[in-house]
Amino acid sequence: xxxxxxxxxxERSVSAVLIECAGVGYEVQASxxxxxxxxxxxxxxxxxxxxxxxxHKICLYGFASADxxxxxxLLITVKNVGPSSAIKILSAGAxxxxxxxxxxxxxxxxxxxIKGIGKKTSExxxxxxxxKCATLLTAWGATGLLTGKAGPAEVSLDTSSRxxxxxxVIMALVQLGFRKPKAEEVVATLPDDxxxxxxxxxxxxxxxxxx
Numbered sequence: 001x002x003x004x005x006x007x008x009x010x011e012r013s014v015s016a017v018l019i020e021c022a023g024v025g026y027e028v029q030a031s032x033x034x035x036x037x038x039x040x041x042x043x044x045x046x047x048x049x050x051x052x053x054x055x056h057k058i059c060l061y062g063f064a065s066a067d068x069x070x071x072x073x074l075l076i077t078v079k080n081v082g083p084s085s086a087i088k089i090l091s092a093g094a095x096x097x098x099x100x101x102x103x104x105x106x107x108x109x110x111x112x113x114i115k116g117i118g119k120k121t122s123e124x125x126x127x128x129x130x131x132k133c134a135t136l137l138t139a140w141g142a143t144g145l146l147t148g149k150a151g152p153a154e155v156s157l158d159t160s161s162r163x164x165x166x167x168x169v170i171m172a173l174v175q176l177g178f179r180k181p182k183a184e185e186v187v188a189t190l191p192d193d194x195x196x197x198x199x200x201x202x203x204x205x206x207x208x209x210x211x
């Protein structure tokens with residue numbers, strides 16, 4: 001089982017990175033939080049790896065920090081939350097601390113704002129993990145738990161009449177370091193094509209973002 005990968009970034013998308021190790025390229029799924037640390041092609045990176053064995057393939061999930069890997073390991077213990085769903089959850093906030101704060105503070109509505117995470121799953125995350133997430137936050141030295149009122153996590157998960165793809169692109173741009181108001185402004189100018197993939201819209205948005 002692969003526990004860690006160290007190598008050079010040779011390709012990067014909005015949901016995965018291709019890392020070359022000893023001449024072999026490994027495709028690793030990762031959250032926006034982890035991907036935002038790997039902007040430079042050719043740079044050497046080291047990722048903690050979770051290996052998922054399926055009938056038809058092996059999937060690798062990578063994490064730039066021990067904190068994110070710890071939270072991922074908790075998330076996948078919840079029923080109906082597999083590795084892919086856990087990566088989506090980890091991509092929704094500014095980092096693992098923010099997601100852990102949401103769960104510890106029992107912010108069901110905020111969790112429901114994450115694409116693909118319904119009410120039942122959000123409630124299960126809170127019921128099963130709020131105490132464990134509070135313990136993680138203590139271990140991480142994080143303070144200022146959210147109270148369920150409008151706060152940083154609520155803002156980062158704000159939804160509107162935009163298409164789900166446009167909301168995902170705005171979230172991705174924020175994770176890459178762009179300011180949310182500017183990301184929203186640019187995405188609002190893009191064509192609203194229901195058939196466009198996340199990758200296509202993300203490419204359009206990056207081209208339109210001011211440098």
